[in-house]
Amino acid sequence: KPTCKIGPSILNADLSNLQESCIKMMDSGADYLHLDVMDGHFVPNLTFGHPFVKCLRPKVPEAFFDMHMMVSDPEKWVEPMADAGANQYTFHIEATENAKALARQIREAGMKVGIGIKPGTPVDVVVPYADEADMILVMTVEPGFGGQKFMGDMMSKVKFLREKFPDMDIEVDGGIGPNTIDACAEAGANMIVSGSAVVNAENPEAVISLLRGRVQN
Ligand code: DX5
Numbered sequence: 001k002p003t004c005k006i007g008p009s010i011l012n013a014d015l016s017n018l019q020e021s022c023i024k025m026m027d028s029g030a031d032y033l034h035l036d037v038m039d040g041h042f043v044p045n046l047t048f049g050h051p052f053v054k055c056l057r058p059k060v061p062e063a064f065f066d067m068h069m070m071v072s073d074p075e076k077w078v079e080p081m082a083d084a085g086a087n088q089y090t091f092h093i094e095a096t097e098n099a100k101a102l103a104r105q106i107r108e109a110g111m112k113v114g115i116g117i118k119p120g121t122p123v124d125v126v127v128p129y130a131d132e133a134d135m136i137l138v139m140t141v142e143p144g145f146g147g148q149k150f151m152g153d154m155m156s157k158v159k160f161l162r163e164k165f166p167d168m169d170i171e172v173d174g175g176i177g178p179n180t181i182d183a184c185a186e187a188g189a190n191m192i193v194s195g196s197a198v199v200n201a202e203n204p205e206a207v208i209s210l211l212r213g214r215v216q217n
């Protein structure tokens with residue numbers, strides 16, 4: 001499977017000081033930053049949008065920004081996010097009527113394409129779009145909040161995708177930390193999002209390297 005990458009989610013960090021949290025994560029060995037955008041409609045919570053990303057970009061110039069777009073009109077924010085400095089645009093398949101056109105729009109804007117599925121969405125739904133995607137995100141919690149319990153039964157989706165697409169980046173997100181990483185690694189995930197387990201740790205660097213070690217072995 002492709003290289004393991006650890007992407008902290010800063011959702012549960014000190015929101016009044018996100019710049020510092022992002023710098024700290026990069027200094028702690030993060031491979032990318034997973035930035036959770038919520039619109040209060042696709043999910044029952046609100047975070048930030050492209051104006052925030054634009055301000056953050058110069059503070060962490062080297063960081064790869066994986067935008068997790070938990071929004072109802074993903075088509076609407078593609079160009080603004082690209083302009084703000086996003087590197088990857090991960091939309092939810094449940095939020096669009098035309099995933100193919102959206103994937104093309106994202107690519108034309110110069111970003112990588114991620115396609116996410118919620119826990120209740122069957123994995124087969126993404127298969128027809130896999131050719132258009134750089135990454136498939138399998139949610140391991142109901143999107144909307146950090147700090148929820150990992151849903152182990154989502155691992156069958158990851159296994160299915162890994163068997164079908166050996167070279168695809170497969171990301172898992174929600175409730176992942178030292179206690180749940182082994183299931184993700186065994187199923188074949190290689191892009192690991194970890195929020196509260198990393199951000200709230202006394203030593204984020206140690207947790208990031210532990211997670212990476214468990215996926216690589
Ligand atoms: C949940 C978000 C996740 C979340 C992960 O809707 O998509 O990225 O912040 O946080 P933890 O690891 O605490 O579940």
Ligand code: ZN
Nearest residue numbers: 009036068173
């Ligand atoms: Zn996320």
